[in-house]
Amino acid sequence: MEYNFDKHHTGIFPYNRNKAYQYMKRWAFLRNNKYYDFENLGGDCTNFVSQILHFAGSPMNYYRWFYRDINSRSPSWTSVEDFYKFLISNKGVGPIGREVSIKEVDIGDIIQIKFPKKENYTHSAAISYIDEFKTPEYIYISAHSVDRFDYRLSNYTYDKLRFIAIDGYRVK
Numbered sequence: 001m002e003y004n005f006d007k008h009h010t011g012i013f014p015y016n017r018n019k020a021y022q023y024m025k026r027w028a029f030l031r032n033n034k035y036y037d038f039e040n041l042g043g044d045c046t047n048f049v050s051q052i053l054h055f056a057g058s059p060m061n062y063y064r065w066f067y068r069d070i071n072s073r074s075p076s077w078t079s080v081e082d083f084y085k086f087l088i089s090n091k092g093v094g095p096i097g098r099e100v101s102i103k104e105v106d107i108g109d110i111i112q113i114k115f116p117k118k119e120n121y122t123h124s125a126a127i128s129y130i131d132e133f134k135t136p137e138y139i140y141i142s143a144h145s146v147d148r149f150d151y152r153l154s155n156y157t158y159d160k161l162r163f164i165a166i167d168g169y170r171v172k
Helices: 017-027 045-055 080-089
Strands: 067-069 094-100 110-114 123-130 139-143 148-152 160-170
Touching: 017 045, 017 123, 045 067, 045 080, 045 123, 045 139, 080 094, 080 110, 080 123, 080 160, 123 148
Parallel strands: none
Antiparallel strands: 094 160, 110 123, 110 160, 123 139, 139 148
């Protein structure tokens, strides 16, 4: 595997957004049998987003973000809030993210949704396409739970959106 980065400067490998998109396109309406389908255990959305990050090059962090099987996984692999907390605070191995405005997102970045009458954010999706502008009408997502690929973000009814830019990942 070839990396284009200055490890002496940041120690962060670039996030492969093309591979993230390829994974979304391949698995948005299917399930990868390497992973349990959490559809009947609260939803499969964050599990799917975690798979995207892992496929796009990010190694698992076997302390805070990992999946071996249904009985050996971190809460951050499948839980919306735990996933968010891990991404924005991770100083170790694995993906590195930061909360940003809608104007800073790109393909492969994460959107979390707080639906009406819910206390917390309860859905994770990945950005698969951005048309003309970085607004909900022009951003398209891919997700599990209700399976979606290139689904317009503005089609959701929501109270709030949270955007997480993936800056890359660390390997050690």
